[in-house]
Amino acid sequence: MASKYYAQTISSGSVKGLGGPAGGLARIAAVHSGSSCRVPSLAFGSRSIPSSSMKLGPGKLMQCLNDRLASYLERVRCLEQENARLENKIHEWYECQSPYVCTDFQSHYKIxxxxxxxxxxxxxxxxxxxxxxxxxxxxxxxxxxxxxxxxxxxxxxxxxxxxxxxxxxxxxxxxxxxxxxxxxxxxxxxxxxxxxxxxxxxxxxxxxxxxxxxxxxxxxxxxxxxxxxxxxxxxxxxxxxxxxxxxxxxxxxxxxxxxxxxxxxxxxxxxxxxxxxxxxxxxxxxxxxxxxxxxxxxxxxxxxLQNLISNIEGQLADLRCDMERQSHEYKILLDVKTRLESEIATYRRLLEGEDYKYVYSEWITKKIRTITEEIKDGKVISSREQVQHVTL
CATH class of the missing domain: 1.10.287 (Helix Hairpins)
Structure with missing residues (x-):
């Protein structure tokens, strides 16, 4: 019995302040990162905006935000390249494995x-x-x-x-x-x-x-x-x-x-x-x-023929397991991409409202989620998920 562990670290940084036309909240969305997807960690615990920077003038604050935006854009570009590379690999794998996946052997078995x-x-x-x-x-x-x-x-x-x-x-x-x-x-x-x-x-x-x-x-x-x-x-x-x-x-x-x-x-x-x-x-x-x-x-x-059928069924089970795993990874990457786009939109709104005054309070919350899957003969038998919240 094989076990596969997926550990995801969720870091969220929020900035609340008064300002804007409605005097509402400006919040940076949480970003998920998974070790199995081979993407850089996006935890904001070490890269959050310090309170001393917020006490500076608007120019300094905008420069800091621009730097962070540039770093986020660079990360987005890297993630898009990684996503494209993974999609190419997935397409290549599907093309290589298409005869086994697309072929329906039930009719042949009946014949x-x-x-x-x-x-x-x-x-x-x-x-x-x-x-x-x-x-x-x-x-x-x-x-x-x-x-x-x-x-x-x-x-x-x-x-x-x-x-x-x-x-x-x-x-x-x-x-x-x-x-x-x-x-x-x-x-x-x-x-x-x-x-x-x-x-x-x-x-x-x-x-x-x-x-x-x-x-x-x-x-x-x-x-x-x-x-x-x-x-x-x-x-x-x-x-x-x-x-x-x-x-x-x-x-x-x-x-x-x-x-x-x-x-x-x-x-x-x-x-x-x-x-x-x-x-x-x-x-x-x-x-x-x-x-x-x-x-x-x-x-x-x-x-x-029975042995051949058993081998083909085992290959199909392995392929199904790999497809589920890659689908899960793809969903994680898609979620990361969505959250990054949300953050980019948030930064864009922040850039558009740079002439407003900010009074903020800051807190950092880290969310650790651990997924444990038990796999036997290429099939997922059980799956467990543990979530931990850590406030910094």
Whole structure:
């Protein structure tokens, strides 16, 4: 916290006397002088008109007044030059600082905020749309994956069922082959028995010719024919079942190959879908990274703009404080000028009325005014003023 002190000394000298047309008062106005304005002190305590001079003749008194008037005119000229110099400095400072003072940044701030909101809304809308599209695509791929997985499971179940059927058919084929072998062996045994019986019959015929061989042979022939017919039908039935079994095995093999090709195709589809899903996930991660980078970049830009705004506001506050200070100094100088002009007018009236008699009484009063201002960050927080009157 900075404090700035302005001390002003006000000295007033008054001359009262009788004279003039109205017999009124002739009074020298008070003059203010401030140390901050860099003007010479105009206190009259040491330069007042002594009482011994007033006792002299009018010529001496006029000479004294002329001397004082000349000194006051010299001071007025110095003050006018100082005032002109300060006004030139103020104008130069205003010309140098005019871009900062005259520029209205509120409209620019509003435009910047609107553009930032528009950019944020556009980016957010685009990113939300892309995220929704990615989410919908991921849901579609997930649905397709679940459908294909269910289809694959059903195909695997069908393949397992066909494998069980194939195993059962293989077992049936093995049983039928075993039955065929047993039937072949039985057929061979029957043939051997038939040959043996034929040999025995021949032997018996030779040994016992008394029997009716034709009838016996007919009976045996009919028995063997019926047995052969039965075996033939059994073999045909077995062969037909065997052929049907082979056809079923062939058709099952074709179906198995078809199912295997479908399984391979489904595996390729699943791999393709997994690749697409990975690509969509990577794209989603990339979009999220882009969103974070965009937010970070715009956050940095916003912070920079905030810092710039804070700096400009600080400069504006400093400029406002300097303007107030210089305005205060200018008012003080203007007050000094006004009072000097008033004194000049008073002296002119005194010069015009030099042929009158004066009886005066003199007193000197000094007025000291102290102004204390507390300034923080270029802004005036508080101001205090103390006034002291001293009579000399």
């Amino acid at each position: 910047i905020e609107e553009l930032q909101h528009q950019v944020m809304r556009t980016e957010n809308s685009r990113l939300v749309l892309e995220i929704d599209n990615a989410r919908l695509a991921g849901d579609d791929f997930r649905t397709k994956y679940e459908t294909e997985l269910a289809l694959r499971q059903s195909v695997d179940a069908d393949i397992n069922g066909l494998r069980r059927i194939l195993d059962e058919l293989t077992l049936c084929r093995a049983d039928l082959e075993a039955q065929l072998e047993s039937l072949k062996e039985e057929h061979l045994c029957l043939r051997k028995n038939h040959e043996e019986v034929s040999v025995k019959v021949n032997v018996e015929v030779d040994a016992a010719p008394s029997c009716d061989l034709n009838k016996t042979l007919d009976e045996i022939r009919s028995q063997y024919e019926s047995l052969a017919e039965k075996n033939r039908r059994d073999v045909e039935t077995w062969y037909t079942s065997k052929v049907e079994l082979n056809q079923q095995v062939i058709s099952s093999g074709e179906e198995l190959q078809t199912c295997q090709s479908e399984i391979i195709e489904l595996r390729h589809n699943i791999q393709t879908l997994e690749i697409d899903l990975d690509a969509q996930l990577n794209m989603k991660n990339a979009l999220e990274c882009t969103l974070q980078e965009t937010e970070a970049r715009y956050g940095t830009q916003l912070a920079q």
